[in-house]
Amino acid sequence: MEQHPVPQNISSFQFKLIGDITLKQFAYVAGGVILAYIFTKFAFFPWIIRMPLAVITALLGFGLAFVPIEERPMDRWLAAFFKSVYLPTQYVWRKSNPVPEALRDLGATPSPTTTPNPAAVAPQVVPVNLPIIPPLPQPKVKPAPLISKPVEATKVVNVPPEVVPRFIPPTPVKNKMPANWNLGAPPKFNTSKPVAPPTPPITSTRVPVQTTTTTESMQLTKLKTSYQVLEQRLTTQMQAMQEELAKGNVTKERFLELQQTVSQLLNEKERMSNELVQLRKQLSVNPQAQGQVVRPTTYAQPPPSTQVKVIPANMAVRVGIPQLTSYPNTMSGIIKDGDGNTLPNILVTVKDKDQVPVRALKTNKLGQFAASTPLANGTYIIEAEDPKKVFSFQRVEVVLTGKALSPLEVSAISHKDEMRQKLSQEIFGQKTI
Structure with a gap:
């Protein structure tokens, strides 16, 4: 097993003067030699004193430069020696800061450690001065005298053995509730849905013109009132749904609930529309009652579609579309949303008549796209796709x-507009009266 090398100081850098001698070592050697030379030339001391001093200074300079002790230079040892000699080795602690009053009282009278009794810990009760009432005198009850009676002799009677069953059925408990207790009938809740007043059937019997006009006028008045109420409900429901769709936080359950409500309102509207159509046919002969027929004011709206505009070169800069390219058969344009804002990062794919992609483009931060190379003559299809699935x-x-x-200027269709148009078609339908 190899011995681990001794860690060395690699953070400090010492300048080398000659070979392996550093500037510090050279200073120690030169200083020792100079001092030895000075001591030899001193005339104030005799020769016996000057020579030992010169030798000592020369050896001391050489030792400080080249002789380490336990892998430490000699100057470190000398500095540590004088530092330890002149530094104090005995320390005396003196109390300087006073003790706080709370700690002083706590230390003077230590309280015994006792476990608190939960029953004893109770809120303090404020004493109330009440008048003292003396206790009432109670009558003394004398105990009854003990009367002793003679005990009669018991007789032994032969009783036949009785068989006790293992299981004794419980006796039925009679209902102790009085018979005339009025419990009352359970409450009944009206779960029926509000239905418009039914319209009397239109008969084909011949009656005088005066009676027919009066009866049909009453029916038209009722239908008009019911239709106005239904139209107001439809308008309110439509406004609420449009607000929820505009916020964009409609969940699946809420959408199904709205769809069910819309279907119910559609059925009611369909019935009212059919009745109005029948009354219109019957009142076509009588022009006086015909003026009372109510016509719906809502018509089918066209479905949203992508708008594509071809902008001339002289008007492209005015509308914010620079002339991206001037080469023939090179496609370029800009993509916007319904409000006119440009849409960046939209994938644009150009396909030929065989549905083979020939160009793949992407709009920049300004919503612009442009092909760098021209295409051959023919018919091509441009498909745009939003990676975020918003448009x-x-x-x-x-x-x-x-x-x-x-x-080309292409306008996108948002999913909110599609959902709003779908709900409008479900509510109002496509046919008009």
């Missing part, structure tokens, strides 16, 4: 004929 795009078909293509 959706429809496919755009472009025909290249060897000419410079103007930049």
Whole structure:
């Protein structure tokens, strides 16, 4: 087993003067030689004293430079010696800071360590001065005298043995509740849904014109009132759903609940619409009652779609689209959302008529995309995709004929708009009255 090397000081650096002699060692040797030379030239001391001093100083300089003691230089030992001699070796402690009053009282009378009794620890009761009432005198009760009676002799009677069963059935306990106790009937809850007042059926019997007009006018009044109430409910429900969809925190359970509510309102609206259509057909002969037919004011809205605009070169800079490229058959453009904000990091794929991708692009921070090389003449399809799945795009078909293509402006469709349009179609439908 090899011995571990002794750690050495590698952090300090000493300048070498000649060979392995450092500047410090050279100073010690030179100082010793100079002092020895001075002692030899002193005329104040005799020769016997000067020579030993010169030899001692020369040896001391050589020892300080080249003679280590226990792997430490001699100057370190001399410095440690004088430091230990002149430093004090006995220390006396004197109390300087006073003891606080709380600690002084605590140290003077130490309290015995006792376990607190939970029953004894109770809130202090404020004494109340009450008048002292003397106790009432109680009558003394004399004990009854003891009367001794003679004990009669017991007789032994032969009783036949009785068999006791192992299990004794419990005796039924009668209901001690009085018969005339009025418990009352259980409460009944009205779980029926509110339904619009039914419309009397329209008969085809011939009656006088005066009676028909009056009856149908009453029916139209009731239908108009019911339809206004239903329309107000639909408007309120639609506004609430649009607010929730705008916030973007609609859960799946909440969406199913809204869809169920919408289906119920749709059924009610469908029934009311059919009745209005029938009354309109019947009142087409009578123009006086025809003016009372209520027409719905909501029509089907067109579904959202991706808008694509081809911007001329002279107007591209005005709308914020620079002329990205001027080469023929080179595609370029910008992608925005419904509010006109540019969409960065949108993947744009250009496919040919065989659905083979020929270019793969990505919009920059300004929502711009541009191809660096031209394509061959033909029909191509541009597909855009949002990696975050927030916006959706429809496919755009472009025909290249060897000419410079103007930049395209593509508007995206948000999923909130799609969901809002879907709910609107479910509520109001596509047909009008």
